[in-house]
Amino acid sequence: VPDARVFVTRRLPGDALQGLVASCTLDIWPHPAPPDEKALREHAAPADGLLCLLTDRIDAALMDASPRLRVISNLAVGVDNIDLRAAADRGIPVGHTPDVLTDATADLTMALILAAARRLPEGIAAVSEGRWGAWSPDWLLGLELHSARLGIVGLGGIGQAVAARARAFGMEVVHSSRNGGVPLPELLHTADVVSLHCPLSAETHHLIDAGALAAMKAGAILVNTARGAIVEQSALAHALRSGQLAAAALDVTDPEPLPRDDPLLQAPNLIVLPHLGSATRRTRERMAELAAENVRAGLAGEPLPHQVQMSVQAGIRPAPEGDQCPT
Ligand code: GLV
Numbered sequence: 001v002p003d004a005r006v007f008v009t010r011r012l013p014g015d016a017l018q019g020l021v022a023s024c025t026l027d028i029w030p031h032p033a034p035p036d037e038k039a040l041r042e043h044a045a046p047a048d049g050l051l052c053l054l055t056d057r058i059d060a061a062l063m064d065a066s067p068r069l070r071v072i073s074n075l076a077v078g079v080d081n082i083d084l085r086a087a088a089d090r091g092i093p094v095g096h097t098p099d100v101l102t103d104a105t106a107d108l109t110m111a112l113i114l115a116a117a118r119r120l121p122e123g124i125a126a127v128s129e130g131r132w133g134a135w136s137p138d139w140l141l142g143l144e145l146h147s148a149r150l151g152i153v154g155l156g157g158i159g160q161a162v163a164a165r166a167r168a169f170g171m172e173v174v175h176s177s178r179n180g181g182v183p184l185p186e187l188l189h190t191a192d193v194v195s196l197h198c199p200l201s202a203e204t205h206h207l208i209d210a211g212a213l214a215a216m217k218a219g220a221i222l223v224n225t226a227r228g229a230i231v232e233q234s235a236l237a238h239a240l241r242s243g244q245l246a247a248a249a250l251d252v253t254d255p256e257p258l259p260r261d262d263p264l265l266q267a268p269n270l271i272v273l274p275h276l277g278s279a280t281r282r283t284r285e286r287m288a289e290l291a292a293e294n295v296r297a298g299l300a301g302e303p304l305p306h307q308v309q310m311s312v313q314a315g316i317r318p319a320p321e322g323d324q325c326p327t
Contacts, residue, residue: 102161258272
């Protein structure tokens with residue numbers, strides 16, 4: 001496809017894009033901040049392919065303004081930033097980057113579970129603020145992971161990888177997913193730690209709302225490395241303030257970045273990371289490779305090697321949890 005054009009919405013780590021240079025003209029957004037809606041629209045307008053990020057909203061209007069578009073390749077496993085139905089209606093395949101980020105994201109989830117359970121932020125703050133007194137038998141006592149119950153919501157690749165790690169720590173693991181496990185209310189009621197690993201969809205938007213938080217075991221910990229909007233943040237802030245939850249640890253929020261004055265950031269016992277689930281050099285380079293492979297195949301009119309199935313795109317079938325879980 002010699003005269004094909006591809007808009008890449010950010011510079012990518014590694015050299016995955018080199019492989020595309022021979023087959024198309026690349027327009028790479030050079031700035032660290034994402035293109036705004038207008039710039040995205042302008043650069044996508046003449047494009048045959050789009051290599052986009054989870055920060056780019058790819059909706060029907062954008063697709064209609066890009067009449068040549070024949071592949072959308074998301075540098076993420078989650079595809080909630082893309083109107084999948086609109087893409088399916090227009091016959092545009094959507095690619096994503098499953099599996100390669102599973103271990104990195106599961107590792108980060110364990111880091112958050114440990115940090116919240118063992119109260120690392122409070123300990124770190126005590127040392128840096130000069131409040132480290134004599135060793136004390138009852139200072140900063142936390143939750144021991146061994147024999148504690150971990151409730152995993154959404155058992156795709158990442159949920160399974162977290163389960164394996166948690167079992168190595170001696171945790172008792174239960175899960176709740178569309179395809180089985182225990183009912184969500186039972187999981188919420190009995191788990192010491194609840195960790196979210198389901199994709200964001202209409203079905204999971206605000207899945208963890210005030211009612212779900214109230215159903216959680218008193219003093220439990222909530223961890224979210226999936227998507228921010230799965231949790232109703234005002235209800236979470238309330239549950240932390242009231243002490244219903246001992247702590248929450250989030251790698252994702254709604255919106256991202258969370259404004260400095262967002263009321264959630266005033267809640268006690270809250271850890272927030274800036275969406276680092278897949279942030280290892282190796283994983284990001286592999287994500288870029290998968291995204292580039294998807295673009296190449298899409299331009300050539302071949303099935304994408306890592307494609308969100310058209311039936312899923314069209315909403316005919318729900319996303320299989322095994323390869324659709326966003327981090
Ligand atoms: C990141 O959040 C991803 O979905 O890959």
